[in-house]
Amino acid sequence: MFEIDALRLLVTVAETGSFTKAAVRLNYTQSAVSRRIAALEGAAGGALFERLPRGVRLNPAGRTLHRHALEVLDRLARAERELTVLHAGQGGLMHLGAFATANISLVPTALRALLDARPDVEVVAVEGPTDTLMGRLADGALDLAVVSDYPYGLPSADGVTTSVLCEDELFVALPREHRLASAPVVDLRELRDEAWIQGAYGDRPTMLADACARAGFTPRKIIRIAEWAGKFGYAAAGLGVALVPSLAADAVPASLALRPLTDPSLRRTVHVALPATPLPAALKLRDLLRDAVT
Known part of the structure; x- marks a missing residue:
């Protein structure tokens, strides 16, 4: 309903108290200011200024619109400043x-x-x-x-x-008392009888399933646990073993041992x-x- 330039003009006329002074500040002609204020008053539904012998001043409707105009222009100025620092990466x-x-x-x-x-x-x-x-x-x-x-x-x-x-290598997490917990490297075939703890990935083939197939077996049981804390808890309790990426090593509890695997494809x-x-x-x-x- 109200154009930004018209609101800016309203504020400038209110500050200067004169169409002529506002025209000088904004590099408009005095007649252009008069026309644009008249158009703004038409959009506002009535006069916004009292015409005085020397200059103009806001009437009650003008003061209402002026208050909102200041808020709008301030928000736009803040948006411009924020966009400037955003695009500068600062x-x-x-x-x-x-x-x-x-x-x-x-x-x-x-x-x-x-x-x-x-x-x-x-x-x-x-x-x-x-x-x-x-x-x-x-x-x-x-x-x-x-x-x-x-x-x-x-x-x-x-x-x-x-x-x-x-590249993020995948290790196997074993409870400390597991027979392979101290092995320098673990072959997947040595884990053919283990239950495997996996995330809730659904039924699509996974890297683990493919690796087990290459090793000649299918995991006997898959335990679906969504969160890593739960996976670690199940593994520590001896309920299964889990693939753990090296990125997660800092979060692995002391009750588990991380051992490398012989299959070089087990990395992401x-x-x-x-x-x-x-x-x-x-x-x-x-x-x-x-x-x-x-």
Whole structure:
């Protein structure tokens, strides 16, 4: 209903008390100011100024609109300032996503470095599986995500680019009293009789299923536990064994032993995913993530 330029003109006329002085300040002609104020008064449904022998002043309707005009212009000015620092990478809001084990050490380390370097950046962090994070990037809901190709491979998403961050080896977590807990390396065939603790991935083939098939067996039992704390608890109680990525090693309790496996394919690739037009702060975080894994 009201154009921004018209509201700015209203404020300037109110400040100067004169159409002529407002015209000089805004580099308009006096007649142009008169026409635009008349158009604004038409949109407002009545006069906004009292015409005095020398100049003008706001009437009650004008004071009402003037108050709102000041609020609108102030909000726009603040938005412009925030956008300036956002595009410069020095501040603003950034939405970050990561899968669970990346949030144990990798992402917090890089994020701490980002906030130390650029304290005016405000980060909103979410956690989720890779396919969900890639979808949110494509929808514009995230500015950067840390994703992986485990357990189903890396999905593609429109307008999203990915770059390899690191290779993440998968270990087997065994209770300390397990017969293989002190072995230098474990062959999957030695675990053919174990129950396996996995996330709630559904029925699609997983990296573990493929590796077991290459080793000549099918896991006798799969226990579905969604959260890592639960997986560790089940494994520590001797109810099964679990694949654990090296990124999660810092969170593994002392009651479990992590042992490497002989199958070289049991590793995942971790990626940084960005939208087509990334924020400068997101590019800075990408670089800090790379620093964190070197």
